[in-house]
Amino acid sequence: MGDRFNMTTDIKEAFRRSLRTVKDWALTTPRLSKSSYIFFRSYSPSHYDNGTWDTGGSCANQWDPLTMIASESDQQEHLWINTMISSVARSMRRRHGMNKDVVFLNITYMTGLRRDGHPSRHREPETPSDAPEDCSHWCLPGVPDTWNQMMYGHLVSLGYDTRSIKT
Numbered sequence: 001m002g003d004r005f006n007m008t009t010d011i012k013e014a015f016r017r018s019l020r021t022v023k024d025w026a027l028t029t030p031r032l033s034k035s036s037y038i039f040f041r042s043y044s045p046s047h048y049d050n051g052t053w054d055t056g057g058s059c060a061n062q063w064d065p066l067t068m069i070a071s072e073s074d075q076q077e078h079l080w081i082n083t084m085i086s087s088v089a090r091s092m093r094r095r096h097g098m099n100k101d102v103v104f105l106n107i108t109y110m111t112g113l114r115r116d117g118h119p120s121r122h123r124e125p126e127t128p129s130d131a132p133e134d135c136s137h138w139c140l141p142g143v144p145d146t147w148n149q150m151m152y153g154h155l156v157s158l159g160y161d162t163r164s165i166k167t
Contacts, residue, residue, distance in 0.1 A: 012080060019088045027096055037158065038098070039151055040089045042106045043081040046136035047115035059135035062115040069112055082108060103154050107147050117143045 009017075026038055048057030089104040120133035138144050 012084075015081065016084060019084055023088050023092060026092070036101065037155065037160070038089075038092070038102045039154070040085045040102070040104050041147065042085060042104065042108045043078045044107060044136075044138075045078070045112045047118060048133075048135045053132045053135065057135065058120070058133050059115060059118050060121045060133055062118070062121075065116050066113045069109065082106070103151075103158075105147065105151060105154065107150065110146070111143055114138075114143050 026032060032038075046053075047059045047062060049059060049061075051057035086104045086106075089102045092098045092102045117138050118133075118135045119137060119139050120135050122139060123131075
């Protein structure tokens with residue numbers, strides 16, 4: 001805790017602690033008004049083939065979106081992350097009376113179909129050929145713009161109206 005960094009902490013425990021920190025902050029920060037909304041976004045899958053970013057994995061030859069998820073294991077890749085995130089959002093809604101103010105934006109399945117949207121094949125010309133590929137971030141414009149549209153749709157459905165904001 002505090003200024004110490006523990007490299008032996010289990011990844012799931014570290015993620016749980018980070019979510020708890022965000023939740024505690026949101027529940028105790030006076031700057032968050034009664035009209036604030038909190039969005040938690042689900043896991044965004046990477047699309048490495050034949051390894052991961054540090055073991056020679058690649059996504060450079062992905063030119064088209066998928067029309068369906070290839071296997072059950074692809075959908076289950078990091079299910080524990082989404083379970084933890086949605087659990088925190090649900091707990092904030094139920095136990096802390098934030099019924100409409102906390103939203104779990106599930107982008108995992110949709111994003112899993114967009115293997116073509118990573119910057120790996122759009123590298124700078126000077127990038128060394130043996131540099132790891134980036135198959136976990138997203139090109140702009142593209143997939144993140146769809147997340148923004150989904151978030152805006154949620155805000156509108158929750159009654160958010162920019163005309164009612166006092167400046």
